Amino acid sequence: VVARSGAEALDRTDPLSAFRDRYVFPDDTIALDGNSLGRLPRDTLTRLERVVERQWAGGLVRSWDDWLDLPRRVGDLIGGALLGAEPGEVIVADSTTVNLHKLAAAALRAGGRDRPVVVTDRGNFPTDRYVLEALGPVRWVDEPGIGALGDDVGLVAFSHVDYRTGAVADLAGITAAAHAAGARVLWDLSHSVGVVPVDLAAHEVDLAVGATYKYLCGGPGSPALAYVRRDLIEVLRSPIPGWFGHRDPFLMGPAYEPADDIRRFLAGTPTVLALACVEEGARVLADAGLEKVREKVMGLTSFAVALADAWLVPLGFTVASPRAARRRGAHVALVHPRAEVVCRALVDVGVVTDFRHPDTLRLGLAPLSTRYVDVWDALDRVRTIGRGLS
Numbered sequence: 001v002v003a004r005s006g007a008e009a010l011d012r013t014d015p016l017s018a019f020r021d022r023y024v025f026p027d028d029t030i031a032l033d034g035n036s037l038g039r040l041p042r043d044t045l046t047r048l049e050r051v052v053e054r055q056w057a058g059g060l061v062r063s064w065d066d067w068l069d070l071p072r073r074v075g076d077l078i079g080g081a082l083l084g085a086e087p088g089e090v091i092v093a094d095s096t097t098v099n100l101h102k103l104a105a106a107a108l109r110a111g112g113r114d115r116p117v118v119v120t121d122r123g124n125f126p127t128d129r130y131v132l133e134a135l136g137p138v139r140w141v142d143e144p145g146i147g148a149l150g151d152d153v154g155l156v157a158f159s160h161v162d163y164r165t166g167a168v169a170d171l172a173g174i175t176a177a178a179h180a181a182g183a184r185v186l187w188d189l190s191h192s193v194g195v196v197p198v199d200l201a202a203h204e205v206d207l208a209v210g211a212t213y214k215y216l217c218g219g220p221g222s223p224a225l226a227y228v229r230r231d232l233i234e235v236l237r238s239p240i241p242g243w244f245g246h247r248d249p250f251l252m253g254p255a256y257e258p259a260d261d262i263r264r265f266l267a268g269t270p271t272v273l274a275l276a277c278v279e280e281g282a283r284v285l286a287d288a289g290l291e292k293v294r295e296k297v298m299g300l301t302s303f304a305v306a307l308a309d310a311w312l313v314p315l316g317f318t319v320a321s322p323r324a325a326r327r328r329g330a331h332v333a334l335v336h337p338r339a340e341v342v343c344r345a346l347v348d349v350g351v352v353t354d355f356r357h358p359d360t361l362r363l364g365l366a367p368l369s370t371r372y373v374d375v376w377d378a379l380d381r382v383r384t385i386g387r388g389l390s
């Protein structure tokens with residue numbers, strides 16, 4: 001199909017190839033798990049040193065002057081460069097799980113007693129299913145999409161990109177249909193932020209959450225994004241009335257009064273070190289520009305699918321991701337009954353991927369740190385392992 005020199009040629013004409021230098025590569029491991037934990041950006045190292053030595057050790061508690069605004073500042077960076085949100089509509093705090101709970105609970109409460117039902121799909125990420133199920137009756141569908149919605153539905157919640165197959169859901173169509181039926185919509189952007197354009201404002205999305213440790217490279221356990229459309233901010237109240245969501249946290253007042261802006265969805269003290277990492281990680285993507293990033297994502301995943309068709313399908317693998325590049329996020333899913341064995345064997349030959357029970361091997365192609373030759377080399381090694389299995 002394509003010789004390795006073909007992959008090298010694609011790398012030479014890649015307009016984003018220089019961005020690879022902005023990440024740390026301690027060895028020649030091929031990391032195809034950007035969908036799980038993004039690589040460490042170089043700027044993060046210097047930023048952490050500065051925050052720890054200058055701000056924490058030197059400035060001590062005085063550094064809160066700079067730190068207090070981090071959840072909003074980092075939210076604005078991500079919202080503006082990657083989500084099509086307005087300033088003041090995104091904050092970064094807590095985990096995706098906690099943000100999902102906060103926003104879904106707030107939306108259901110505002111929707112009133114007559115609309116207690118949540119619509120989501122059986123294939124949604126476990127934390128999403130568990131959190132939503134705890135909030136009220138769930139109407140399960142097989143995949144993101146809605147038919148006739150009853151007038152008892154208050155919230156429709158799906159993942160924008162499926163964590164197993166990488167399929168992109170019809171965000172615009174589903175959002176419009178939910179609105180037409182009088183329901184609000186919450187999107188989990190964990191697998192799309194930074195690799196698929198979202199344009200929340202254009203589609204009038206109500207709410208969104210998403211992880212920052214994947215393609216945004218915020219580091220393990222970095223805080224998640226929460227988006228609330230501007231006109232909804234004052235309508236919704238967080239179910240966690242923490243002091244950082246108070247109108248004036250340092251008034252230490254007797255009663256909770258929510259802030260009149262996006263900060264009302266904060267709960268407790270921001271995780272400063274992790275927020276600094278998210279800011280650096282997101283900035284690399286913002287500098288590259290989402291349009292070019294998206295082109296590279298489609299180029300990399302198309303290349304992976306072409307090689308998989310040529311080399312791996314004859315060995316019993318199936319490509320479980322959509323065939324059309326624009327219908328895919330940045331990971332490609334290969335299904336094989338012995339995927340777990342393949343995933344482990346790949347580690348021994350320097351390729352990190354991930355396995356999802358029971359039979360899926362995911363290749364997450366982080367666009368700024370992955371070269372076409374990395375895809376070629378990794379799939380060549382999958383081919384060698386696959387031949388040994390059959």
Ligand SMILES: Cc1ncc(COP(=O)(O)O)c(C=O)c1O
Binds near residue numbers: 125163
């Ligand atoms: C779609 C989706 N939602 C949520 C999460 C996890 O959220 P949390 O950061 O709270 O563990 C993941 C993690 O991989 C995910 O893929």
